[in-house]
Amino acid sequence: MSDIGTTVTGDRFAGLGDEFAELTRSLLAATTIGGVLQHLVTAAVRVIPAASLVSITLRGPDGLFYTPVETDPVAAELDQVQYRTGQGPCLDAARPDGPAHAESQDLAHEPAWPRFGPAAAERGMGSMLAIALLPDVREPRMSGALNVYAREAGALTAADRDLALLLATHGSLALANTSAVTATELEKAHLRKAIDSRDVIGQAKGILMQRRGITADEAFDLLRRTSQDLNVKLAVLAETLTSRHTELDLPGPSA
Structure with missing residues (x-):
């Protein structure tokens, strides 16, 4: 520093x-x-x-x-x-x-x-x-x-x-x-946003855990890597997976 x-x-x-x-x-x-x-x-x-x-x-x-x-x-x-x-x-x-x-x-x-x-x-x-x-x-x-x-x-x-x-x-x-807007109002808005994001990411992790037989950490890592590979925000990817989980799956690990 x-x-x-x-x-x-x-x-x-x-x-x-x-x-x-x-x-x-x-x-x-x-x-x-x-x-x-x-x-x-x-x-x-x-x-x-x-x-x-x-x-x-x-x-x-x-x-x-x-x-x-x-x-x-x-x-x-x-x-x-x-x-x-x-x-x-x-x-x-x-x-x-x-x-x-x-x-x-x-x-x-x-x-x-x-x-x-x-x-x-x-x-x-x-x-x-x-x-x-x-x-x-x-x-x-x-x-x-x-x-x-x-x-x-x-x-x-x-x-x-x-x-x-x-x-x-x-x-x-x-x-x-x-x-x-006061800082308190801003913080409340952020907390609502954070809770919504955590909920949908948690749902996506649950789908992957059940579908792949993997741990919560492994499911989050798969979501994170896929969001980076596709250049899509993590929350957006999670929402897409949860809303269309019967149609979509994430790619498996590369050989």
Whole structure:
């Protein structure tokens, strides 16, 4: 972990002017906290080439962490691993007194977060970057982080850190001016969404366990690998399987 001190070259910014101009317009037009955060994660996937998954961590006034938006349920699951273990880049960056950014270039062998790193690697992630996000400077103060996951170790560059910092700065300013939805309402909406996703994923796991004679962990791993291979969100794949389970099956392991 280190402070951001690298300047992005002009070539790295080539073609990004329009992207950030559009992001600014979208953020200013957003009327809810959820809208701002969704624009933020969508933009991060577009402007950071190595980004495989993106999420937002928020830390409420009660000190609890949660993930209100993500580009894929696997990102929320990875965030939850950090919340459960009490360690990881997103926790460090999301704390009010935390660093401007925290990162790991090799999650499988990360000494700073020995419980989170290998767990993330088992879920297919090689590196991660978290940038501090400050949605509310008023008391009781909230804080957060923009989380970027990459499948390959060493994939996230200094230029990617600078782009993520720009995105987080845009997002923090927009959040400071957005008051249509309170953080409590946002958290409740996220919890409803998370419960719905867990329910359908649980149903899909049950179908695979019964059909294949495999364990719950093996069923989830099959769902996760298939969602990655097909480039389909895990929750969407699970919903499709549960609604059409008499017609569909997932491919077996390759020979």
